[in-house]
Amino acid sequence: MTQTTGITITGVSGRMGQMLVQQVATNPKAHLVGAVERAGHDWIGQDLGQVMGGAANGVIVTADAAAAMIEADAVIDFTAPLATLAFAAVAADAGIVHVIGTTGMSADEIAQLSLPAKRSVIVRAGNMSLGVNLLTQLTRKVAAALDEDFDIEIIESHHNQKVDAPSGTALMLGEAAAEGRGVALADVSDSGRDGITGARKRGDIGFSAIRGGDIVGEHDVMFAGAGERIVLRHIASDRAVFARGALKAALWGQGRSPGEYDMLDVLGLNG
Ligand SMILES: NC(=O)C1=CN([C@@H]2O[C@H](COP(=O)(O)OP(=O)(O)OC[C@H]3O[C@@H](n4cnc5c(N)ncnc54)[C@H](OP(=O)(O)O)[C@@H]3O)[C@@H](O)[C@H]2O)C=CC1
């Protein structure tokens, strides 16, 4: 019998955690070996299959991340920045692939991943879908083709439980646009406009965030010129697109050299 890839999921009771459990269950190349939740969570000590309303699957939810990773080949992590940093150290100790979907990490937190990445494969992206990663490439190309006569604005919409803004995807798209323009995003980023902001600065890349209802994730990159606008748009209507991408990354990472990778590497879209 062929050995399939053992997956541990952190933040397993979350929106993405539960979606990942479903994706792993239906993928013939992977099987679930561990499920992690925060200490004190209702699900701790319970069978994951049962607590999700189905048949028992023998995976007991634990707060002990190291124990949950013992049999794993990869951990898929859509949680919160500080939790992700802690899981990165545990995954590096275990020598397994760490797929990070968590957004809202600061530049300093992201820099801290370089240490565990010396010992494990880390694949991190603010959006794991094929469509958004393709959109970053299109954004880079359009930004390179147009000059600053076209104002770049990134508009993102998400559900009312999202805690970070701009979204990780919006920042990926902003980075791609800045790269196309040959500038650093930090130098031209303009987010959170409110009050008497003054006229728009030429060359800025603007961000706007909408939060409401159950919107899964929508992103527009607008190039607004005099008399015309180009809008590149991605709409996610099902979180399965993110979970499928994350699982693909976990499988892709097997046998790779330690280091930091992104979904462009996984999807072969780099360059
Ligand atoms: N890269 C991508 O493609 C995508 C990224 N995301 C990102 O993934 C993250 C999670 O999103 P979502 O699933 O919607 O959020 P949820 O709030 O639904 O889920 C997050 C889960 O992580 C758990 N968690 C937080 N801290 C810890 C900890 N220290 N130890 C164990 N578990 C912890 C939470 O537990 P508790 O409820 O107890 O806090 C919760 O179960 C966000 O950053 C989001 O932006 C989302 C979709 C796609």
Ligand SMILES: O=C(O)C1=N[C@H](C(=O)O)C[C@H](O)C1
């Ligand atoms: O929190 C979410 O839900 C999502 N987060 C990611 C982001 O910040 O871009 C990806 C997706 O848009 C859903």
